[in-house]
Amino acid sequence: MDVTVRDARAEDIDAVTAFADSTWDGWDYVPDAWDDWLDEGVTLVADADGRPVGTVHGVTRDDEAWLEGLRVDEDYRREGIASALVDGVVERTADRGVSVVRCMAFDGNEAGVSFLESVGFGRTATVRHGRGFGFPYGSALEPANFDESLEVVRGTEAFEAVDGLYATSDWRMWSVPDSVNGYEGEVLGFVEDGEVRGIALCDGTRINETGEERRTELVLGFVWSEPRYVSQFALDIRGEAREREIHDAVVFVPDDQTVDAFDQAGYDFDRHDHIYEKVIQ
Known part of the structure; x- marks a missing residue:
């Protein structure tokens, strides 16, 4: 499958909302935050089969970055899309002088924790x-x-x-x-x-x-x-x-x-x- 990671655009919102809203039983903060994301930090979209199927946002402060809002269409999971999106944020923020990237994972999110560990993240605090x-x-x-x-x-x-x-x-x-x-x-x-x-x-x-x-x-x-x-x-x-x-x-x-x-x-x-x-x- 051919996957392209690129900068997000305002017109991606409908496609992003379609797969983001399925993440938390019909509601997700990502669509509400979309405009702010486009104005702050790095917002990436992964395209596959001619449409957006994943997104992530990263924001920086001094030499640190915060990763949030990683979402992948459930029909395209386990295809390396999440890894490509995270790698994209890491590369973009590294170019801005960032030396550490952090994110949050909640109790019970075993799949999320397993993924983070697979791409080189380790737990630093609870x-x-x-x-x-x-x-x-x-x-x-x-x-x-x-x-x-x-x-x-x-x-x-x-x-x-x-x-x-x-x-x-x-x-x-x-x-x-x-x-x-x-x-x-x-x-x-x-x-x-x-x-x-x-x-x-x-x-x-x-x-x-x-x-x-x-x-x-x-x-x-x-x-x-x-x-x-x-x-x-x-x-x-x-x-x-x-x-x-x-x-x-x-x-x-x-x-x-x-x-x-x-x-x-x-x-x-x-x-x-x-x-x-x-x-x-």
Whole structure:
């Protein structure tokens, strides 16, 4: 079978929607993101038999790339199309100076994990994301200095467990910058007895639409706290969302005892999010 990988075009949307919507029982975010994808990063399409049968998107930040939205028409799977698309993103981003490409795979996606390993990706971290509705408790969180906060969290078990990564509101994960000059979000600190006991990197808000429900979310892409203060910190994060008139707080935390503390503080956790990466030589 003759397969051609090329840059995506606006007119590919109908064909992409046709095979993407079959991925998650009739709905997929890819068609909604198509226009944004064409304006940002690298979006590729694989053609076979005269029509698009696969797509993928890659976006870069400094020397890192994030791979997302890999979709292949079910009639053309196991034909090397997914590999060709991923190779295309790796090659294009390498030309832009990227040294590592990452992506996310969820629990139960055994086929996806097997594929990633077959093309040279290895698991580097596992995170859990939890959602807690804004709680009218109040918040003692306050703005914190990024560089000083980084000194506190770097070397902690939490920072090492997530491989120094943090999540953004668009569900991508990047290395925590070495200085505030490379960070565009907020840093929130929890202070008790005159000492910083908890730190959260906040990437702002996002809109979560499920059916007819539309909720705002405050996204905290890395959360660390001293063990004895985790529960209080978790409640304050919910209170922070409420004070900002945001429906929910979404936290990304290591897959450790922190999950239990946030769960007891009213957060709902679902799947494990596994982060895979491929280092480009």
